[in-house]
Amino acid sequence: MLKNFSFRTTIVALFILIYSGSILLFNGYFNKQQNSIQDVYDSIKIDDSFSNLTFKSAQDSLKAREILNSYSQAKSATNLIVGQTKIYSTIFIFIAMTISLIIFILIFLNLTKPLKELTEATARIKEGDYSIHLPENGLDEMKRVKQSFNEMSQELENVQHRLLESEKQMIWKEMSRVLAHEIKNPLTPIQLAIQRLEDKYYSDKEKFYQIFPESAQMVYGEIENLRNLVHSFSKFAKVSQPSLEQINLSKSISEILRPYLDSYQINLEVSDDCLVMFDKTHFYQIMTNLLQNSIDAIEGAENGEITISSTISHHYVILEISDNGIGIDDEEIARIFEPYFSKKKRGTGLGLALVKRLIESNNSHIRVTSKLNKGTNFELYIPQKERSK
Amino acid sequence: MINFVTKYALMTIVLFSGYKGNSPFFSEIKLDKNIDYIIINSELKNAFKEDFKPLFRSGREIPVWFEVEVYENKQIVYLNKFRHIVSFDPLSKFYTISLEESNLKYRTSSLSDLKQMISALELQIEHDFDFSKNYEVVIRSYLKKVYLSSLKKEFDLNVLWRYQTPQIKKGFKFDAQEF
Numbered sequence: 001m002l003k004n005f006s007f008r009t010t011i012v013a014l015f016i017l018i019y020s021g022s023i024l025l026f027n028g029y030f031n032k033q034q035n036s037i038q039d040v041y042d043s044i045k046i047d048d049s050f051s052n053l054t055f056k057s058a059q060d061s062l063k064a065r066e067i068l069n070s071y072s073q074a075k076s077a078t079n080l081i082v083g084q085t086k087i088y089s090t091i092f093i094f095i096a097m098t099i100s101l102i103i104f105i106l107i108f109l110n111l112t113k114p115l116k117e118l119t120e121a122t123a124r125i126k127e128g129d130y131s132i133h134l135p136e137n138g139l140d141e142m143k144r145v146k147q148s149f150n151e152m153s154q155e156l157e158n159v160q161h162r163l164l165e166s167e168k169q170m171i172w173k174e175m176s177r178v179l180a181h182e183i184k185n186p187l188t189p190i191q192l193a194i195q196r197l198e199d200k201y202y203s204d205k206e207k208f209y210q211i212f213p214e215s216a217q218m219v220y221g222e223i224e225n226l227r228n229l230v231h232s233f234s235k236f237a238k239v240s241q242p243s244l245e246q247i248n249l250s251k252s253i254s255e256i257l258r259p260y261l262d263s264y265q266i267n268l269e270v271s272d273d274c275l276v277m278f279d280k281t282h283f284y285q286i287m288t289n290l291l292q293n294s295i296d297a298i299e300g301a302e303n304g305e306i307t308i309s310s311t312i313s314h315h316y317v318i319l320e321i322s323d324n325g326i327g328i329d330d331e332e333i334a335r336i337f338e339p340y341f342s343k344k345k346r347g348t349g350l351g352l353a354l355v356k357r358l359i360e361s362n363n364s365h366i367r368v369t370s371k372l373n374k375g376t377n378f379e380l381y382i383p384q385k386e387r388s389k
Numbered sequence: 390m391i392n393f394v395t396k397y398a399l400m401t402i403v404l405f406s407g408y409k410g411n412s413p414f415f416s417e418i419k420l421d422k423n424i425d426y427i428i429i430n431s432e433l434k435n436a437f438k439e440d441f442k443p444l445f446r447s448g449r450e451i452p453v454w455f456e457v458e459v460y461e462n463k464q465i466v467y468l469n470k471f472r473h474i475v476s477f478d479p480l481s482k483f484y485t486i487s488l489e490e491s492n493l494k495y496r497t498s499s500l501s502d503l504k505q506m507i508s509a510l511e512l513q514i515e516h517d518f519d520f521s522k523n524y525e526v527v528i529r530s531y532l533k534k535v536y537l538s539s540l541k542k543e544f545d546l547n548v549l550w551r552y553q554t555p556q557i558k559k560g561f562k563f564d565a566q567e568f
Contacts, residue, residue, distance in 0.1 A: 031408075061480055068479035069448030070539035076444035077540050083440065083548040086408035 008112045015104060023093055030089060034082050041078045046071055114142040118149060130157035171339070178349065182229050186222035193218050236339065236350045242279035242362045246385060249274040249319065253308055256287045264295060269309035275385045276317050282358040289355045290321045290378050297325025297376060312384060319380040328370040336368060409439050411550050415528055415557035422563065426513050429457060431557065433508040433530055440549050442500060445484065449535060451475045451546075455490070457512055460525045467514060473507040518563060529556040 046068070055061040114134075121132045130153050134146040193215040200208035250270040257266055291306070298304025306323045328336060335341045337356040342349030359366045363383055370376040413436035421428040433453075444451055452472040459467035471489035478485075484503045486495045490512050497503055510528065518524060531554045532546035 065448065065479055066539075068446075072443045072447040072477075072479070073449065073537040073539045076440070076447050077537055077542070077544060079440040079443060080544045080546070080548055083408045083410060084545070087548060087551065090408075 008108070012105065012108065016101065019101070020097065023097055027090060027093055031086055034086060038078060038082050041075055044071075044075075110139060111142070114138050114146065118145065121149065121153070125153055125156065128160075130154075130160055175339075179233075183226065186225045190219050190222050232350050236354050236357070240279075240281075242282055244277040244362070245280055247276055247278050247280060247283060248272075249276060249310060249317065252280070252283060253287060256284060256291070257308075260291065260295070264298070265303075265305045266291075267305065267307040267309075269307065270319070271310060274310050274312075274317055276382045277385050278362050278364075278382060279358075282362055286355050286358050286380070287321075289351045293351065293378075294321060294323035294325065294376070297323050297327070299325075301325055315384050316381045317384050319382060320377060321380075322375060322377040324375040327372040327374050327376055328368075329372060333368060333370055337366075408548075408551065410548070411436055411439050411441075413530065413550050413553065413555040415530070415555055418526060418528065418557055418559040420526070420559065420561050422561075425515060427516055427518070429510070429512045429514065429526060429528070431510045431528055433510070433555065436508060436530075436550065436555070437504045441504075444546070444549070445475050445500070445503065446477045446479060447537065448477060448479060449537060451535065452533070453507055454531050454533060455510060456527075456529050456531075457514075458527045459514070459518075460527065461519075461522050466518075466524075467516075469512065469514075475503060475507060523560060523562050525558055525560045527556065527558045529554055 053064065055064060117134055121134055124132045132153055133150055136143050136146050136150065138146070197208065197212060197215050200211060250268070250272050253268060253270060257268065260266060294306045298306065301324070304323070304325060306321065309320050309322075311318045311320075332341075337352050339350055339353040341353075342351075356366055359380060365381050367379045367381070368376065369379075414434055416432040416434055419430040421430070436453075452474045454470065454472055457467070457469045458465055469490065472487075473489070474487040476485045476487075477483070483496050483498050484500070486497070486503060486506045488494075488506075490510075495506055497506070532550060534543045534545045536543050
């Protein structure tokens with residue numbers, strides 16, 4: 001039962017239980033003892049026997065009267081004192097209990113509230129928010145703890161900024177390297193082709209006319225590659241704001257798969273009533289990219305197969321794109337969504353980076369698992385469209 | 390704040406003090422009216438069950454105080470304070486009860502008769518109350534401190550009623566047709 005309550009509640013509840021229990025026990029014992037005293041007094045009975053005596057003189061009877069009155073007054077005074085004591089002691093005990101409880105709770109809160117603040121602040125730092133700053137108030141020890149925490153979060157923030165800066169620089173360097181490499185690749189054959197044409201034009205005109213169409217075709221091809229390169233970078237740079245609309249996954253994926261079904265073994269196992277809210281264009285780009293990756297993976301493989309299936313779990317639709325292709329190395333899989341990372345001979349390495357970006361902009365996320373020479377499995381976690389009541 | 394603390398203290402006494410005491414209350418007020426008088430009747434119940442016997446037999450006069458007020462539109466138009474006094478002769482073993490509101494005295498050897506007599510209240514008020522107005526009668530009772538000579542000390546008798554002051558109210562109006 002104690003597991004269901006917070007630490008603070010448990011401590012306060014235990015304190016109240018033990019403290020009140022002790023007080024009530026003490027009060028009960030005290031009352032019992034007083035009742036015993038009263039019983040002793042009650043057992044003393046002298047008035048009946050006294051009043052039956054015969055007195056020799058008026059003085060004697062007066063004395064007897066006085067004795068009896070004293071006895072009765074003492075007895076009634078005992079009752080009054082016992083009653084008063086019981087009542088006042090109970091009030092004092094409960095006032096003392098209430099005051100000490102209030103003091104305990106105040107001190108306890110002064111201790112646990114800062115701890116709670118620290119816990120919440122640590123959780124925010126864990127989420128990456130280093131700007132959190134705790135008010136440096138409260139007990140001295142707590143103040144010092146909070147000061148240390150603030151210094152730590154400030155340092156973490158500084159480190160984060162430095163890391164971001166160096167990451168940016170690394171990205172620029174990587175991008176420059178890729179760009180240089182990708183641009184150089186088509187430029188070299190273009191240059192060679194033109195050099196060859198120039199050479200033949202001046203030395204062997206017949207040969208020139210022979211090789212011209214082929215060279216021109218090659219140059220056009222490389223220019224087209226450069227254009228595609230520019231287009232890829234441009235697409236990655238400007239991912240548009242998603243315009244969410246209801247998508248029937250089975251229907252949309254079937255349309256995307258149509259051009260590929262004749263050439264590849266693709267199995268679609270998505271239920272017909274699977275609905276999500278997603279940007280249609282983004283979804284098309286994502287599926288096309290992932291499909292192309294799977295197709296590249298199974299290229300040349302015997303019995304190469306791609307399966308697209310869906311399941312529902314914890315308010316997410318999990319869309320799986322699996323292939324039995326060449327798979328991805330364990331070391332590379334961690335970097336697969338990084339921009340400009342690619343193991344292919346040609347390509348910008350932006351395809352999967354773009355997929356990840358598009359998915360996240362639609363409040364979804366992606367996971368990948370793979371085994372070399374066994375295949376790869378991409379899982380898209382898309383929030384399920386809530387059914388209207 | 391004071392009201393809260395008082396109620397908290399009373400609740401504590403009632404629930405936890407372990408002291409039995411008495412919980413007095415008034416029975417419903419009965420009103421008889423004629424053209425010249427109002428007769429107010431009520432009875433104090435459950436007031437003298439515990440711990441009063443030795444007190445009544447202490448030889449000291451023990452007064453029980455009563456207050457009767459009549460209000461017209463929250464303005465007091467009649468007030469009477471009086472006592473029911475008990476004294477006891479330990480040798481003859483007789484109680485004497487004095488009822489101040491009616492100037493009557495009684496003697497009895499029975500404790501139960503004594504309790505009945507001091508609890509009963511009958512007050513005759515000569516009035517010039519208005520037929521058209523609404524009135525309210527309020528009766529309350531309380532105990533005060535008494536000095537016990539043999540102990541040379543004062544004691545607050547309110548503890549026997551657990552510091553309660555029993556009170557009852559009743560509204561009334563004259564109907565001209567009654568008279």
